[in-house]
Amino acid sequence: MVLWYLGCATFWLLLGTTVGEYLGIKFVAPDADSVAWLSFGRLRPVHTNAVFWGWCSLAMLGLANYVVPRVGNTKLASYKMGWWALILINLTVVAGSLCLMAGINNAGGEYREYIWPVMLPFAIALVLSLINFLNTVARRKTTEIYIANWYIIAAIIFTIVIALVAYLPWWQNGLGETIAQGYYMHQGVGMWFMLFTLGVVYYFLPQQLNKPIYSYSLGILAFWTQILFYTLIGSHHFVFSPIPWWLQTVAIVGSMGMAIPVIAGTTNFLMTFKGGWHKVSGSYTLPFFIVGIIFYFTGSMQGTAEAFRTTNLYWHFTDFTVAHSHLTMYGIICFFMWAGIYALVPRLTGKEPPQILVGAHFWLALIGLMFYTVPLMYGSTLKGMLWMQGKPFIDGVVLMAPYWVWRAVGGSLMWLSHLFFAYNFYRMVVKRKEVSVAATAIKKLNPSLNQSL
Amino acid sequence: MDFFDNHKKLFTTAAAFFIGLTLLVAVIPAFETDKINQPLPGAVPLSPAAQRGKALYVANGCIACHTQQVRNVDMDKVWGKRPSVAADYAMDRRPDLWHNTATLMGSERTGPDLTNIGNRQPSKDWNLVHLFNPRAVVKESVMPAYPWLFIYKDNPAKTDIIVNVPAAFMEGKTGKYVATKKAMDLLAYLQSLKQVELPDGTTAPEFLYKKAAAKTETGAGGASADGAALYTANCQSCHQASGEGLPGAFPPLKGSSVVTGDNLELYVGIIMNGYTGREKEGFGPMPNVGTTANLSPDEVTAIINHERTSWGNSAPEVKVEDVKRFMEAAKLSAGQ
Incomplete structure (x- = not known):
């Protein structure tokens, strides 16, 4: 079942980033097509929602279906619920993508472009996963609940709350909608993707290093401070807008407070590495973890920097935000997901991907991400300065042209790396003709190990 | 510690903490603004055509690149006479059971702000040509073209609204492109986007972060x-x-x-x-x-x-x- 989750996730990664790549090209060649279903405004949410709900969410839940029972030394409470959740999420992304292309859009608010009937199966899948994981934790054979499960289960609980706030109508007329949108878009990334992924890392990183996590207390500190500060920061997307000034200030203060959980988390992960650095060169998962940790720190701190009023003058409304969201969603979440997948799948199937191709995936993704984000950040800072000088708007468009080309180049490299990843995943899963000596031996010695998880 | 080892207590506490903060920073402020929110006395409700145009605006994801908020900072002065105020959004409501209230404010300004576009660019001719293909009037534009909002006719009827497409964008065709009802709806919406005057006696919020000093050289x-x-x-x-x-x-x-x-x-x-x-x-x-x-x-x-x-x-x-x-x-x- 875990493999099916990860396989579907890989499919959505390929599809979602193919769309993303095409969107990047449209900045360079806006007349690439003139089909309504493929126009920029309709495809953009197809890209973001497919990689969010299709790729990242399925990859996270897939890994969690392994981690949650594993750290409690027990079995998953219900496979049936797991399968249903998988089917429902796929249903949402298929229906949602088609709806968006047909011009059926909830309200244009980022990441909640799917109308509620389309998002409903996803919400049910979350509730099913929550019940399933809670039941699994309830029958754990360990006394304590390992920190990974704190993060994972809390993320699901919070996301159900977030979805309710975003989709219930009673407070969403006029400006109320803006407040709900600010809250939703940031809690969506911070409490669903980030919190969940941190939970996954708390399991896989120590496991891959074969060492205990450096500090349990730091993990707990990061957990509670993340809730305290992250919940407050949504409105920093609407600084200088007519939403209440105090709410904007609270969001900015909360963004500064995020330094605490981020530093705590980063320290914890890096100190876990201490004494294990020599293992990096011999591992194809650890480099992914390192990149994820680096971007966890830099990307999150960048988010704090963007929240201030002064920096808003330069960066708000520009492609800086796009660069930031890719540094974080891609640099942090995707790299951690790949690390987890490369760590887990060979354990389940006994088949390893070709190392050289994992390397190709890693370097193309990393270099691609740099080509994507650095020019965008540089160009958009210049653009913000142009705007502040009161230059004609079109000058900013002309200015961005070469940086958009770089973005398309970087995007192409990232997209290429996903082809390598998909092939690697295929190699890890599908049976090959040559007989693995070790696997056969284990199979003969212990037939019970052979059940698929 | 019992607290950490009891999953019911642990997760209930975390959820309560999160929900409490959520109420404070999202649900309650949203309710509060809704309660006191009234449109400005001078505001005109959208016509049925503009209403349909707004639905097209949402459906085609225009929000991805166009904002509708004049921030209270000096650099946003080019988009409107005064900063946007809460009342400007009071008439933006849930259109039907299936859709939420439109996210008009936006978060990206890849294209210009449209708060006041009905005053800044009211021309029907310009808007239609621009929708047909933005590069017909703004060479450097990266905005998508919307040719499917127009129909090609060799011999347009008298009642048809003909679009002045420059020869370079006709691909050798000799007839005319005419606007569909959808194009006219979208146009009606764009033309309806006008900043409403504040009632007499109300002062607009100030533009902050003014530029330091005017240039001294004279041209x-x-x-x-x-x-x-x-x-x-x-x-x-x-x-x-x-x-x-x-x-x-x-x-x-x-x-x-x-x-x-x-x-x-x-x-x-x-x-x-x-x-x-x-x-x-x-x-x-x-x-x-x-x-x-x-x-x-x-x-x-x-x-x-x-x-x-x-x-x-x-x-x-x-x-x-x-x-x-x-x-x-x-x-x-x-x-x-």
């Missing part, structure tokens, strides 16, 4: 503003960088008798109050660009002198004092 005709940049920002989308306009839609400034002539009063009047004098020749009405953009005498002078000395025009430059005098006159005649 042509005693004007300190940059005429070329002002032309790009305010005039170019219709009259084009070449000053040649767009045949059948926007008259050329190159060689224009108004631009190069001596009737400065007429010239300033057109910039400040708009112009309908050449509609018979097939040119659309010009909006009151100067007033909408709140141009100063300095800036108007710079634009005029730029136009008088570009594209082969070689008329003598005008003086700020004269322009200022005619601007005051234009203001009076507009008030009548």
Whole structure:
């Protein structure tokens, strides 16, 4: 079942980033097509929602279906619920993508472009996963609940709350909608993707290093401070807008407070590495973890920097935000997901991907991400300065042209790396003709190990 | 510790903590603003056509690139006369059971802000050509084209609304493109986007982070503003960088008798109050660009002198004092 989750996730990664790549090209060649279903405004949410709900969410839940029972030394409470959740999420992304292309859009608010009937199966899948994981934790054979499960289960609980706030109508007329949108878009990334992924890392990183996590207390500190500060920061997307000034200030203060959980988390992960650095060169998962940790720190701190009023003058409304969201969603979440997948799948199937191709995936993704984000950040800072000088708007468009080309180049490299990843995943899963000596031996010695998880 | 080892207590506490904060920063403020939110007295509800246009605006993801908020910072002055206030959004409500209230404010400004586009660019001709293909009027634009909002006809009927597509974008076809109902709906929505005047006695919020100091050097005709940049920002989308306009839609400034002539009063009047004098020749009405953009005498002078000395025009430059005098006159005649 875990493999099916990860396989579907890989499919959505390929599809979602193919769309993303095409969107990047449209900045360079806006007349690439003139089909309504493929126009920029309709495809953009197809890209973001497919990689969010299709790729990242399925990859996270897939890994969690392994981690949650594993750290409690027990079995998953219900496979049936797991399968249903998988089917429902796929249903949402298929229906949602088609709806968006047909011009059926909830309200244009980022990441909640799917109308509620389309998002409903996803919400049910979350509730099913929550019940399933809670039941699994309830029958754990360990006394304590390992920190990974704190993060994972809390993320699901919070996301159900977030979805309710975003989709219930009673407070969403006029400006109320803006407040709900600010809250939703940031809690969506911070409490669903980030919190969940941190939970996954708390399991896989120590496991891959074969060492205990450096500090349990730091993990707990990061957990509670993340809730305290992250919940407050949504409105920093609407600084200088007519939403209440105090709410904007609270969001900015909360963004500064995020330094605490981020530093705590980063320290914890890096100190876990201490004494294990020599293992990096011999591992194809650890480099992914390192990149994820680096971007966890830099990307999150960048988010704090963007929240201030002064920096808003330069960066708000520009492609800086796009660069930031890719540094974080891609640099942090995707790299951690790949690390987890490369760590887990060979354990389940006994088949390893070709190392050289994992390397190709890693370097193309990393270099691609740099080509994507650095020019965008540089160009958009210049653009913000142009705007502040009161230059004609079109000058900013002309200015961005070469940086958009770089973005398309970087995007192409990232997209290429996903082809390598998909092939690697295929190699890890599908049976090959040559007989693995070790696997056969284990199979003969212990037939019970052979059940698929 | 029992607390950490009891999953019920642990997760209930975390959930309660999160829900409590959520109520404080999202649900309660949203409720509060809803309770006190009233549209401005001068606000006009959307017409049925504009209502449908707004639905198209959402469906086609225009929000991805266009904001509708004038922030209370100096750099946003170009988008509206005053910063947006809560009441501006009061009429934005849930349209039906299936959709949520539109996220109009947006978060990206890949294209211009549209808060006041109905005043800044009211021209039907321009908007339709621009929707058909933005690059027909703004060469550098990266906005998508929306050709599916138009139908090609070899022999359009009299009632059809013909779009002035330049020859280069006709791909050799000799007929005409006419606007569909959808195009007209979207146009109606764009034209409805106008900043509403605050009621008398209310002061608008201030624009913050003002630019430090004005430039001290003086340019042509005693004007300190940059005429070329002002032309790009305010005039170019219709009259084009070449000053040649767009045949059948926007008259050329190159060689224009108004631009190069001596009737400065007429010239300033057109910039400040708009112009309908050449509609018979097939040119659309010009909006009151100067007033909408709140141009100063300095800036108007710079634009005029730029136009008088570009594209082969070689008329003598005008003086700020004269322009200022005619601007005051234009203001009076507009008030009548």
